Amino acid sequence: MSADERALAVEPSLTTAWGRTRLGAFLSQPISWVFFYGSLTDAPLGVPGHFTLQNYVKAYSDPEAYPLLLNSFIFGLGASGLSLVFALTLAWITIRTNAPxxxxxxxxxxxxxxxxxxxxxxxxxxLLNPSNGLINALFVKILGLGKGPFNIYSMPGLIFVESLILTPLAFLIVAAALKSMDPSLEESAKTLGSNEFGVMRRVTFPLIRPAILAAGTLNFVRAVESFDTPAIIALPARIEVFTTKIWREALGSFPTNHNLAAAYGVGILAVALVFVYLYRRFTSQVENFSTVTGKGFRPHQIDLGGWRYAATSVALLLLILLVVLPILVLLLVALLPYYHVPTWQTWQRLTLDHFRYVWATPRVHKAFINSLFLALVGATVCMILASLA
Known part of the structure; x- marks a missing residue:
């Protein structure tokens, strides 16, 4: 066996990492080429043009470039940070306590x-539309306010909604780290006289810090690259972020400027690559903390005493925000003949007409089949590529 083969036998993760790197580079080449080519030419894609840096000059010398960058970072950091708070709280209550x-x-x-x-x-x-959002209407009716206290069309509203979307992923990462921790480390700290708070501060959180940083970094990238939430909330609020600016240049203006959109796209791609690199660094630190043994670990549970019901209330509140309210309001609006703030007479107006219309519309059937096809094929291709890596 050669020296290289012995090294790979000792460190099999090197081959996996190298395989992932090659696969990632291969898959990203077409998209990256489109971005770079489009940003460095003065003609649309597929049309002969001349090399130019004018797209970058125009994009990043624009006075709006600094607010654009600032808004994107505030949005990304705020959404990823708040999602970590939600995920950490929920993971700690569900994994490490005796809450009902x-x-x-x-x-x-x-x-x-x-x-x-x-x-x-x-x-x-x-729910939070300042004019007719259901929660705002409820506050106005109960407290007699002149207008609702919440405005979804704002940077805090944008951050709040995106953080709820990002929380489940952060929860999965942090919960996995809490489950896989060796409880003997915490027991040793208790033996040395540390209380529960001291164990959490000196042992638990330092050990899961790489997982927390990995979740935060990944969620930052997802937030900066997100278009759904900014399109629904930021555009009406006239808050410009990278993705909405790219949409405006590529599709939302006349004449469209795909080359300028590509220049902005390269910028967001560069930011994403930096944070993806940091994510890989943090996840490698998580792997360094893991120990392979022949027995599983049972996470140490903290007896909260009477506070366990308070912990349950906090977890329930988070799940109401994450799951219950979004699903309930969509179901309610789907049953209304037209959108309005519910009253006592609303229950007499509930109808299934919208569902009947959807069921009887051929285009909806085709859209459902297309979505199902894309989901099945996409999931299959992803599993195949993941197995090759």
């Missing part, structure tokens, strides 16, 4: 993953 119904909360926390982000955004617009 924690297993049910753990199962339902990933339900938002099956909801399209655009539907989640639309549902929260129906």
């Amino acid at each position: 119904f924690r297993r049910l909360f753990e199962l339902t926390a990933i339900i938002p993953n099956i909801l399209p982000p655009i539907l989640v955004s639309i549902s929260w617009v129906m």
